[in-house]
Amino acid sequence: MLTPHHLTILRHDLRTLAHIEYEEVENELLDHYATLTEQKMEAGQDFEHASAYAWAELGAGPGLNTIQRDYEKNIRKQVSSRHLEILKSYFRWPTVVMTLLIGGLVHKMTPSIPVRFILAGMHITILIPFVIMGISYLKSQDLGNDSRKITWTHLNARAAFFVNIFQASLSLQFQGDGSAKVLFFQNHAAILSIVESIVIIYLLSFLQLYRENFSYKTAR
């Protein structure tokens, strides 16, 4: 049986030579590495030789790191597939109808509301995705070395892509005069509110996904 000191040495190998970061992978590989080492020691080898043979048998650093990369890929795949499920559950007909109703309502009401209020409203709604993204960014910073940071970072990158598309649509300039400008303004406000609703629902799906707590734990 290996002593705690032996286990510390083997753990150190996994962290420094194979760059194993996640607790779950590390524990599993440590058990395998330790069992192989014990087996060699039972055959008469000393700890140093036994662990060197066991290390080579395990595939050494690059081989073990491949296991970790595969593990990461697997988790990301799980996150993406769960996210798709959440999105499907969000974007059902009541959401679609509600979103279209919001757009219709904004379209109808825009001419009767003073322009400065509409512009103020637009600026506030534009800020909502930024606030949600900001919260998620701060959360990822708070997590320090916690592995959930990886899930957050992964999700943040995906969310940023869609938020950027939304932000790009805001650079449209109003053209024309009089009623043409009002109509364009009206349509722009309606489309903006529909897209905004979709972006907010999309970002909320990330929050739900994160709350589900994927079992990603770092080794250190």
Place this chain on the structure above:
Amino acid sequence: MNSNQQLLKGSLSVIILKLLEEQERMYGYEITQKVKALTAGQMAITEGALYPALHKLEAEGLLTTETQVVEGRARKYYSLTKDGHSEAVSRISELGIMLENLQRLLTLKPAI
């Protein structure tokens, strides 16, 4: 990679499911040793193939895990879920049919 290992890699998930059907729970090292023992050393599962396969089966919901501290270190045991049991039956039967067909093809006598 020799041909034995290539064949083994293709059917690794079925082998894992079959072993776990026979034995309620197993850990990684134990699986590699069991395969080696059952095939008299003719087949060996590498760790680089075993753990990704185990993690994939776990992600698919076919395996469940429990961790126990053994001799000062955490040991992760894998066992079949309810879905895993039915999937094991179906995959084993599929592989069996494929092997039968393969056997027929390999023993085909040349036409006179």
